[in-house]
Amino acid sequence: MDRSAFVHQGCVYGGEDEFLRMAVPFITEGLERDEPVLVATTVANIGSVRAALGRRAHRVDFGETGAFGRRPQQRVAAFTAYRHRHPRDERVRILAEPVWAGHTPRQVEAWECMESALNTVLGGTGIHMICPYDSRTMPAPIVANVRCTHPQLVHGTDVRPSGGYVQPVAFVRRRAAPLPSPPRDAVTLEFRGDLGRMRHAIVLETAALGLLGERMMIFSAAVGEIVGGAAGGSGHPAVALWAQPGEVVCDVRLPVPLDPFIGLHPPTLDPTPGDGFWLARQICDHLDVRPGSDGTIVRLHTPSPAPRT
CATH class of the missing domain: 3.40.50.300 (P-loop containing nucleotide triphosphate hydrolases)
Known part of the structure; x- marks a missing residue:
């Protein structure tokens, strides 16, 4: 053996x-x-x-x-x-x-x-x-x-x-069960070459959806890692954000096919494209990597605070 x-x-x-x-x-x-x-x-x-x-x-x-x-x-x-x-x-x-x-x-x-x-x-x-x-x-x-x-x-x-x-x-x-489509009222963002601007927009939109303080910044960082990992390739990553009972959800549509297990292995001393996914997996409550019609869909979930009554 x-x-x-x-x-x-x-x-x-x-x-x-x-x-x-x-x-x-x-x-x-x-x-x-x-x-x-x-x-x-x-x-x-x-x-x-x-x-x-x-x-x-x-x-x-x-x-x-x-x-x-x-x-x-x-x-x-x-x-x-x-x-x-x-x-x-x-x-x-x-x-x-x-x-x-x-x-x-x-x-x-x-x-x-x-x-x-x-x-x-x-x-x-x-x-x-x-x-x-x-x-x-x-x-x-x-x-x-x-x-x-x-x-x-x-x-x-x-x-x-x-x-x-x-x-x-x-x-x-x-x-794996099929991923339902984002709701019609999901906020959509498309990467146009300025990663800093994209990260800032993600922070603002997650805050608007009800995430607060440290959780907002951590979840935004996770989404930013996924977008940033694909920013240097061909095509433009697109982001959709929405709230549903108990959580905030984000779809990142990447214009490249990806291994569904990307990011499950911890980073090594040699940087790899999966390092950002590993960080995102640690941060998020749940993360799916699924093939899409023209690339890959990465869906991230994080708990959100209960609405005030």
């Missing part, structure tokens, strides 16, 4: 014993190979794993799964940061239970798309990852998609290819 390959496996379990039959051999094998091991799961599962490992548990990094981010971009950043903590190790192991509790349908969609995107975003990192799914608490559609987002499935120590695996771009196109 290529030591730099990213191995992404899913595991559906229905109880403590079934979880341990997968987790303990995975962790033990990593320890025997002197590979760093991170276990990010529920508090109950952490306790069970510690008890099963005994004295070996002190060699494992543990964390409650919610602490590793409740949004896809935070999750990817946490995995990447753990890998960077061990630059001299050829491979690291991560057992990472996804976070589903309290997620809206839109957030579930984003998380499943992230699970699929990991196969591309973490390629070449040397990470071996298992994602456990508890069938007792997970909705059936989420459990069913495990086989679509993971190239391999694990049951105990048995590893098999997933017959239902879907390539990441195809999965996102199939899974």
Whole structure:
């Protein structure tokens, strides 16, 4: 096996014993190979794993799964940061239970798309990852998609290819719901070559839509990063801004095709076009990257304060 390959496996379990039959051999094998091991799961599962490992548990990094981010971009950043903590190790192991509790349908969609995107975003990192799914608490559609987002499935120590695996771009196109068109009263702005003027206009319009203070400036900066990243290319980015219950939304229409996973990987020392998207993903409550009729649509969401009564 290529030591730099990213191995992404899913595991559906229905109880403590079934979880341990997968987790303990995975962790033990990593320890025997002197590979760093991170276990990010529920508090109950952490306790069970510690008890099963005994004295070996002190060699494992543990964390409650919610602490590793409740949004896809935070999750990817946490995995990447753990890998960077061990630059001299050829491979690291991560057992990472996804976070589903309290997620809206839109957030579930984003998380499943992230699970699929990991196969591309973490390629070449040397990470071996298992994602456990508890069938007792997970909705059936989420459990069913495990086989679509993971190239391999694990049951105990048995590893098999997933017959239902879907390539990441195809999965996102199939899974992601169509974006509704902006409302007729959306404010539209078109970039005409002066990035400073465009950024100023975005600030004014987001303020008019009800964003205040720091949130207004941060969201405007996120939109400006997306526009600025395309400002040097051919064509003109166009922006549409509008308010809807509980949030302000912005569409940025870019005249170029983009990778739907752009900006999921944290920036490196070498600047790339995706760095601005990474910042925007950190700032925004939700961000979609979708192919459009003549380029790409980037839709950004941020919460807005409740209207005064």
